[in-house]
Amino acid sequence: MRFGFIKTLCVLWLAAIVLLALSAPLITSADPYTPVSDMLQSPSYHPPLGTDALGRDFFARTAYGARLSLSIPLLSTLLTVLIGTTFSLTAITAGRLSDRIILTIANTALAIPGLLLAMLLVAGFGPGLSTIVLAVGLGGIPGFIRLSRSIFLGIKEMGYIDAAYALGASRTRVAIAHMLPNAAPQLFSLATTHFAWAFMGTTTLTFLGLSGDPSFPEWGAMLNSGRMHLIQAPWLTIVPGILISLTILAVHYLGENYADH
Amino acid sequence: MVSKSHRRTALLAVIRRLLEGVGTAWAAVTLAFFALRFASGDPVASLLSQGLASPEQADEIRISLGLNAPLWLQYLRFLTNLLHGDLGSSLYTHRSVSQIILEQFPSTAVLAVSGLIAAILLGLILGITAAWFGKRASGMIAATIAALATSIPVAFAGILSLLIAGCLLQEPGSANGMLIRLILPAMVLGFASSGPIARVIHSGLSESLRSPFILAARARGIRRGFRLLWHALKPSLPPVISLTALEAAFLFTGTVVTETVFSRPGLGRLLVKSILDGDFPIALGLVALAAIFYTISHVFADLLTLVIDPRLRRAE
Numbered sequence: 001m002r003f004g005f006i007k008t009l010c011v012l013w014l015a016a017i018v019l020l021a022l023s024a025p026l027i028t029s030a031d032p033y034t035p036v037s038d039m040l041q042s043p044s045y046h047p048p049l050g051t052d053a054l055g056r057d058f059f060a061r062t063a064y065g066a067r068l069s070l071s072i073p074l075l076s077t078l079l080t081v082l083i084g085t086t087f088s089l090t091a092i093t094a095g096r097l098s099d100r101i102i103l104t105i106a107n108t109a110l111a112i113p114g115l116l117l118a119m120l121l122v123a124g125f126g127p128g129l130s131t132i133v134l135a136v137g138l139g140g141i142p143g144f145i146r147l148s149r150s151i152f153l154g155i156k157e158m159g160y161i162d163a164a165y166a167l168g169a170s171r172t173r174v175a176i177a178h179m180l181p182n183a184a185p186q187l188f189s190l191a192t193t194h195f196a197w198a199f200m201g202t203t204t205l206t207f208l209g210l211s212g213d214p215s216f217p218e219w220g221a222m223l224n225s226g227r228m229h230l231i232q233a234p235w236l237t238i239v240p241g242i243l244i245s246l247t248i249l250a251v252h253y254l255g256e257n258y259a260d261h
Numbered sequence: 262m263v264s265k266s267h268r269r270t271a272l273l274a275v276i277r278r279l280l281e282g283v284g285t286a287w288a289a290v291t292l293a294f295f296a297l298r299f300a301s302g303d304p305v306a307s308l309l310s311q312g313l314a315s316p317e318q319a320d321e322i323r324i325s326l327g328l329n330a331p332l333w334l335q336y337l338r339f340l341t342n343l344l345h346g347d348l349g350s351s352l353y354t355h356r357s358v359s360q361i362i363l364e365q366f367p368s369t370a371v372l373a374v375s376g377l378i379a380a381i382l383l384g385l386i387l388g389i390t391a392a393w394f395g396k397r398a399s400g401m402i403a404a405t406i407a408a409l410a411t412s413i414p415v416a417f418a419g420i421l422s423l424l425i426a427g428c429l430l431q432e433p434g435s436a437n438g439m440l441i442r443l444i445l446p447a448m449v450l451g452f453a454s455s456g457p458i459a460r461v462i463h464s465g466l467s468e469s470l471r472s473p474f475i476l477a478a479r480a481r482g483i484r485r486g487f488r489l490l491w492h493a494l495k496p497s498l499p500p501v502i503s504l505t506a507l508e509a510a511f512l513f514t515g516t517v518v519t520e521t522v523f524s525r526p527g528l529g530r531l532l533v534k535s536i537l538d539g540d541f542p543i544a545l546g547l548v549a550l551a552a553i554f555y556t557i558s559h560v561f562a563d564l565l566t567l568v569i570d571p572r573l574r575r576a577e
Contacts, residue, residue, distance in 0.1 A: 111289035111559075112552045115514045120293060123536040123544040124300020135300075200414060204514075207416045208521060208533050223416055227522070234424055241417035249412040 007257060010250035017247060021066035030057035032064040032217040043235055052222075052236055053229055062239060065217040069244075072133050072218070073198035079137030080198070081191045084144030085180075091145070092152040093175040102145065109142035115201050117142075122205065128212040136201045144194060151186045155179050192255035196248050203244050219244050275564060282560035287340075289552035294339055297545050298332065305352070322352070326542075348546035353538065358546040362528065369527035372446055372519065373512050379451020380458060380508060383410075384501075387455060388462025392470065393490065404463065411456030415515050419449045419522035446523045450515050454508050461504055465497025499566045506562030513551050 020027075030036050035055035043050045049059040091102040109117070118132075118139030125131040155161065156179070164174050203220030205211070211221050219240040226236030305319045305328065314322060323329050326349070327338055342349065348358035387407045394400030422445050469475060470493050483489050517529030528547060535543035 108285055108288040109292055111285050111556050112293060112548060113511050113514055113555070116548055116551055117293075117296065119514075119517075119532065119536060120297055120544060120548045121300045123539070123541060124297045126301075126539065127537060203414060204416065204518060207414070207518065210533075210536060220416075223414075223420070227420060230420065230424060231427060237417075237420050237424075241414070241420060245409075245413045245417055248414070249408070252408070252412055 004257070006253060010253050013246055013250045014254075017066055017070065017243070020063050021070050024060075024063040024067060028057065028060040028063055030060035032056060032061045033215060042233075049239060050233065050235060052233075053225065058236065058239070061217040061222060062219075062243070065219050065222060065240065066243075068129070068216060068218040069199075069203065069220070072129065073136065073195055073202045075133045076135075076137030076140070076202070077191060077195045077198045079133070080140040080144050080194060081187070083137075084141050085148055085187065087141075088145045088149040088152055089175050089179065091149055092156055093171045093179065103149065106142045106145040106149075110146065114139045114143055114197070115204060118201060118205065119210070122210050126212075127210045129216065129218075132202055132205050132211060136198050136205070139201070140194060140198060144190070147190055148183075148187060151183050151190065152179055155182050158182070189255055192251060196251040196255060199244075199251065200248055271567075274567070278560055278563055282556050285559075286553045286556040289556065290340070290343065290549045291336070293545060293548045293552060294336055297541060297548075301541060326352075343549065348549070349542040351543055352540050358542050361531065361543065362546060362550065365526060365528050365531050368525065369516055369520070369529060371443065372450065372525065372527060373509075373516055375443065375447035376450030376454065376512055376515065376519070377505070377509060379447050380454035380512075381501075381505060383451055383455035384458025385462060387459035389466060389490070389494070391459065391463040392466035395467070403459075407456050407459035407463070410452055410454075410459070413453070415449065415453040415518040416522055418453055419446070419519055422449050423522070441523065442525065446519045446525060449522075450512065450519045453515055454512055457504055457508065458501060461500050462494075462497060465500065466493055469493045469496050499569060502566055502569070503559075503562045506558040509555075509558045513554075 033056065035051075036057045037051055037055055039051055039053055039055040041051040041055075043058075049057075049062060052058050052061065087102050087106075091099040112120070118135040121135035121138055122131050125134060160182075161174060161178060164178050169178070203218075203223070206216075206218050206220030207224045209221075209224060211218060214221055214225055222240040223237055223244070226233070226240070229236055305314070305322050305326075309316065309319050327335055330338070339349075346359055348362070350357050351361065354361075384407075387403045387410075390403035391400050391407065394403070423441075426441065426445060475489070475493055478489060478492050479485075483492065513529070516527060517532055519525070520527045520529040521533060532544060532547045535541075535547070
């Protein structure tokens, strides 16, 4: 198998972003919360990406921002995948009635677009970062249930599932020991595409100012606050905007092409 | 020839789809109500924490909003009021929510409709170019733009367009005002929603271009041109219609961001403001209406595809 050129680029990009997040304190000594010099300085030798409207080192904010911007959708994707998979696996293995009920609820919930459901939950919980994790995580569940259910549906038709039942395996055992491991690669691909959605959703919510405190270094929130100084300091919006777009592009591409194999 | 019994089964299918739609809308509204209550607990708490009401006043507000009643009774009241077009009143201004929404509706409707038109046009152009020119440079470029459209957040696309417009137009005039107020937001919204349409057209058209009926058409002497394109395009249009209905609803989340970027009044900004303020009747009313609208557009799309796609009618 030839590992495509674009695929390599995507992997490299994501690795760079993760590295940026992990090594933020090593590559910059500046604190993302405290002003270091005059406000709205242009990119220069020091500080490398200039400063924002409050005189904070913008490179430090971008680097620390990678931590929040990646971990929020990662946590909410975990939440979605755990709850969603539990429901869809139950739906497929526990009998017709539970399948009917779970599918009906999921389809109904899909009548509210996921991001809108997330916004409604933020309205209830009150703005904040942990709220966004919960809201994006819960908001993505209905769609995930429907897609993962169809994966399990395909696996249920396989001969080895019939064989397991014939050998006397219980429903729980078939679900956990046979269906789950065999669905894992497809579930992983689904989770990857879902992460792109969660990432987009998170940055959208923080862009709308729903993270509660605008001082958090987070790319969506930075995109929002940079907007006020679009003409004097365009890098304040262009840098986080490009980071967000390229990350979504890379995850999308990898998720889709993983599914092809 | 359409026989009588044939027509009756078709009618039954339509009625069944309509009833399903009503059921879905009801269930979605219910979900919205309970999701908000599950998340918030006490809606008046935000008033208390902001010091906008004393504990005694908060109790009064609870009674006037009917929040002291058991949850199921509140739910029944919400549902019956909704059927009468009454969505309650704002926690802060005490104005009727339906009134507030009606005031902001035209602005969002204009933006959403022009955004949808832009999305369909752009999706068609990108999808057709990508399929028709295939592996040639123009085809690849179209496919890349379509991929970018799904990956670039609406917020960033909007900001970029403002930046470009700001560089191109130095002095603001009346024509520029129109450009900033409607044309630019609609194009940004359309660009962000054109990706999926382009994709469906791309795959549908490339498939039909490879199929035998196109070979037959070319054998009959139809040259590679508009007539052949139309011939090949027709079978891939029905899925585009149901997709457009889906998009119409998702467009709402897009308008929320677009309105924020372009500082345009409308339902989207109303929603963001109500969430930030903790004004839950407005947020709930907007989401409930969005869910109802989504269901209606879905049912409508299903019926429309049934009418225009002869393959589905035969299957009934």
